Amino acid sequence: MKKYLIVISALLVTFVTTSFVCALDNGVIDISLSGTKEISPDSFQLTFAVETQNADVQKAISENKENSEKLYNTLKSMLNSVRGDYIKTSNYSVNPNYEYGSKGKKTLRDYTVYNSVIVYVKDISVLPKFVNAASTKGVTRVDNLTFKATNYENECNTLLGELTNKAKNRANASLKPLGLQVITLKSLNTSCSESTNYPVVNYAMKARVLGATADSTAEQSAPVEAGKTILRANINSTFYVGTRK
Numbered sequence: 001m002k003k004y005l006i007v008i009s010a011l012l013v014t015f016v017t018t019s020f021v022c023a024l025d026n027g028v029i030d031i032s033l034s035g036t037k038e039i040s041p042d043s044f045q046l047t048f049a050v051e052t053q054n055a056d057v058q059k060a061i062s063e064n065k066e067n068s069e070k071l072y073n074t075l076k077s078m079l080n081s082v083r084g085d086y087i088k089t090s091n092y093s094v095n096p097n098y099e100y101g102s103k104g105k106k107t108l109r110d111y112t113v114y115n116s117v118i119v120y121v122k123d124i125s126v127l128p129k130f131v132n133a134a135s136t137k138g139v140t141r142v143d144n145l146t147f148k149a150t151n152y153e154n155e156c157n158t159l160l161g162e163l164t165n166k167a168k169n170r171a172n173a174s175l176k177p178l179g180l181q182v183i184t185l186k187s188l189n190t191s192c193s194e195s196t197n198y199p200v201v202n203y204a205m206k207a208r209v210l211g212a213t214a215d216s217t218a219e220q221s222a223p224v225e226a227g228k229t230i231l232r233a234n235i236n237s238t239f240y241v242g243t244r245k
Contacts, residue, residue: 028186029175030238031167037159037231041147044124047090048075048134049116049141053097057111061094064113067138074137075119078130083122084150090116116141122150149194149229156192159233164188167237179244186238195230 050067054060072087079085097109119130124147131142149155171182 027241028238029171029182029241030236031171032234032236033163033167033170034232034234035159035163035166036233037155039149039151039155039229039231041149041227041229042124043120043122043148043150044127045118045120045144045146045148046127046130046142047116047118047144048139049091049114049143050138051115051140052113053110055110057094057096060111060113064115068115068117071134071137071139072117074133075117075130078126078133079119079121080123085119085121085123087117087119090118092116116143118144147227147229152194152229152231156194156231156233159231160190160192160235163233163235164190164237167235168239171237171239171241175241176244180241181244183240183242186240188238189236190234192231192233195232 048071050064050071052060052064052067054063076087079087091114093114095112095114097112098106099109100106121127121130134142168182175181
């Protein structure tokens with residue numbers, strides 16, 4: 001019996017100030033700060049595909065339709081729409097395959113029908129169950145595994161708030177020796193972006209998945225690391241200053 005190993009890191013939040021600029025001119029002080037926050041993804045997106053080949057295009061289409069419906073219905077039954085899970089068709093194509101003779105003569109060999117669906121699930125822990133279930137329903141390819149952090153917006157807002165408070169405190173600390181202090185905010189520009197260190201997926205899982213038996217209920221082995229999402233925030237603030245009371 002093989003087991004999936006899914007390495008999911010606990011939420012790790014770090015705050016690092018990477019730059020600080022201070023300028024005082026004509027009753028205002030400019031403070032620029034940058035910060036990062038590292039969070040763990042909590043959802044995944046995966047593409048499952050069904051490919052069929054046959055010299056008879058109608059048979060290729062019919063076989064693909066049958067296998068695709070089984071796959072779609074199985075995956076859909078496992079989703080939790082309340083938390084935001086979904087499944088959707090990604091691609092469908094019917095392509096002729098040709099053979100070329102020594103004199104360049106083109107001969108129709110057969111047809112390939114390709115149908116793929118994208119599954120999005122807000123629970124990384126169930127990833128092996130989805131792959132295992134698909135392996136028993138005619139899936140021929142498992143591609144494009146990505147992880148996402150659904151709390152991106154909230155974490156960005158928190159990081160920007162921390163930077164704004166730090167900017168005000170930094171301004172007052174710089175002004176104190178001059179007998180001055182921050183009076184009020186004049187302007188504030190902010191930005192927040194994300195980048196994800198995607199894992200290197202062990203695509204040897206593909207062979208194991210496709211080799212699963214139809215009555216298999218064991219979770220196949222596929223070491224996967226969810227990676228980390230790095231939030232990067234920047235603020236440029238300007239404060240009016242006055243005499244310290």
